Amino acid sequence: MNTQTTPGFPNIYEIWVYLSGSPLLALILTLGAYQIGVIVYERANRHPLANPVLIAIVLVAATITLIGMPYPKYFEGAQFVHFLLGTATVSLAVPIYKGLSAMRGRILPLLAALLAGGLTSIASAVGIARLLGADSAIVGGFVAKSVTAPIAMGIAERIGVSPTLTAVFAVSTGILGAVLARFVLDAVRSREWWQRGFAIGVAAHGLGTSRAFSVNAEAGAYSSLAMGLHGVLGAVLIPLGVRLLGF
Amino acid sequence: MISGLVQILVFQGLGELITHFLLPLIPGPVVGLVLLVGFLALRKSVNASLDEVASTFSQHFGLLFVPAAVGVVMFWPHLKAHALAIAVALVVSVVFTIAVTALVLKGLSRGSRQ
Numbered sequence: 001m002n003t004q005t006t007p008g009f010p011n012i013y014e015i016w017v018y019l020s021g022s023p024l025l026a027l028i029l030t031l032g033a034y035q036i037g038v039i040v041y042e043r044a045n046r047h048p049l050a051n052p053v054l055i056a057i058v059l060v061a062a063t064i065t066l067i068g069m070p071y072p073k074y075f076e077g078a079q080f081v082h083f084l085l086g087t088a089t090v091s092l093a094v095p096i097y098k099g100l101s102a103m104r105g106r107i108l109p110l111l112a113a114l115l116a117g118g119l120t121s122i123a124s125a126v127g128i129a130r131l132l133g134a135d136s137a138i139v140g141g142f143v144a145k146s147v148t149a150p151i152a153m154g155i156a157e158r159i160g161v162s163p164t165l166t167a168v169f170a171v172s173t174g175i176l177g178a179v180l181a182r183f184v185l186d187a188v189r190s191r192e193w194w195q196r197g198f199a200i201g202v203a204a205h206g207l208g209t210s211r212a213f214s215v216n217a218e219a220g221a222y223s224s225l226a227m228g229l230h231g232v233l234g235a236v237l238i239p240l241g242v243r244l245l246g247f
Numbered sequence: 248m249i250s251g252l253v254q255i256l257v258f259q260g261l262g263e264l265i266t267h268f269l270l271p272l273i274p275g276p277v278v279g280l281v282l283l284v285g286f287l288a289l290r291k292s293v294n295a296s297l298d299e300v301a302s303t304f305s306q307h308f309g310l311l312f313v314p315a316a317v318g319v320v321m322f323w324p325h326l327k328a329h330a331l332a333i334a335v336a337l338v339v340s341v342v343f344t345i346a347v348t349a350l351v352l353k354g355l356s357r358g359s360r361q
Contacts, residue, residue: 026314034310053309057316064320071321078314085311087304089276090259093283094293094301100284109355117348125340132332137325142336146344149312154274164318168326169337171316174309176341184342190349198352203344206308213305224305226348228280235277 026077033059046214048179053171053207085150088206089231092148095224102194103225110198114229117202121146122238141165143242145173147234148205148227155235159242170205177204178211193218201226251296258283 036059037052044050064074075082103110125142140161144152149170156166181200190196197219200208205227213220262279270278287293293301319326326333 030313031310034307034313051309053312053316056310056313057319060313060317061320064317071318074317075314078317081311082314084304085315086276086279087255087259088308088311090255090262090279090283091301091304093258093280093287094298095305096280097284097287097293100288106356109352112355113348113351116351117344120347121340121344124343125336128336128339129329129332132329132335134329134332134336138329138333142340145337146340149315151274151277153315154277158272158274162322164315165322167312167315168319168322169333171312172337173341174312176337177345180338180342181345184345185349188346188349188353190353192353192356195349195352195356199345199349202348203341206305206312209305210309220305232277232281235273239272 023077023080026074027080029060029063029074030056030078030081033057033063048182048211051175051178051207054175057171089148089150092224092228092231095221096228099221099225102221106194110226110229113198114202114226114233117199118146118230118234118237121203137162137165141169144234144238145169146203146205146230147238148231149174151231151235155238158239171207174204174207177208181208181211194222197222198226202230205230248296248299251294251298251300254297255279255283255300258286 033056034052037055040055041047041050041052060074063069064071122143125145126139129139129142140159141156143159143161144155144166147155147170149167152166152170153163156163177200181196181204185196185199190199193216197212197216200212200219201223204211209220209223209227212223258279259276260279261282262277263275265278265282266273266275
């Protein structure tokens with residue numbers, strides 16, 4: 001027990017030990033940082049660069065580094081938020097189901113676009129990273145990065161690469177997609193909302209979808225459809241592909 | 248709200264069980280998702296409670312990524328050493344993916360309309 005603090009004052013060290021022993025500190029940190037992120041995003045008129053998730057990640061990472069809290073300790077508390085990723089994934093069934101009737105007649109172009117986009121995502125990221133000399137741990141982290149993070153982490157475990165690194169790349173991809181999508185889609189002259197939304201969902205999963213919903217409802221629905229389909233197909237095809245190619 | 252959450256958790260649980268005992272290749276939540284889509288297709292409707300939970304999740308999906316992504320601190324030195332490769336790969340890949348997906352959609356749906 002630390003007895004060096006002045007008697008009569010609350011012992012900061014004891015408070016700290018008490019709080020960090022419960023999940024509360026990590027939960028307050030996570031939700032508080034996200035709340036700040038959302039406020040900044042609203043104040044910035046939902047500018048894509050003021051991404052609330054990016055802000056939250058930077059704030060939490062900076063805070064735990066500053067107070068010297070090891071990441072596994074933080075995660076012990078924050079795992080309750082993390083757990084809900086699986087639940088949120090299951091809840092994607094609702095937008096997928098709603099999108100199914102609108103999809104009729106478009107199913108072929110959508111599936112072809114999903115396959116083309118998914119392959120492009122893996123091939124370009126893995127190819128460029130290898131070309132620029134990244135090591136195999138990092139290259140492995142790129143394989144599932146366009147799939148929504150909870151599924152991507154599941155895939156990563158199955159193909160024997162780091163789930164954390166995969167999650168970091170998946171989130172970065174989501175943020176980049178949310179930021180860059182408008183410019184890329186304008187450049188290739190994609191004008192229909194359903195096409196724009198679907199392209200964002202294939203490339204930038206959940207974060208792209210949040211962004212798409214905040215721009216246009218149809219784009220959001222197609223984006224969540226794309227994210228769900230990419231997740232399901234990715235979960236089946238990526239481990240198979242990795243096994244076949246012996247990567 | 249609660250009944251929707253219960254439905255989702257039950258399907259998540261079913262998915263985890265199936266993954267554990269039958270289909271180790273596919274993550275449990277994905278199996279749960281597919282089962283729930285099947286269930287909704289059979290019932291032909293989404294009840295209000297389930298709809299509410301699903302839209303709350305999709306609005307704040309981003310929050311749930313934070314704990315895993317903060318893991319970036321553990322890889323920081325490793326990531327910094329490969330910063331250029333990582334940044335280029337991420338940016339080029341996301342731009343290509345969006346462009347290819349949008350172009351394929353545009354090309355194919357134009358063809359099918361005629």
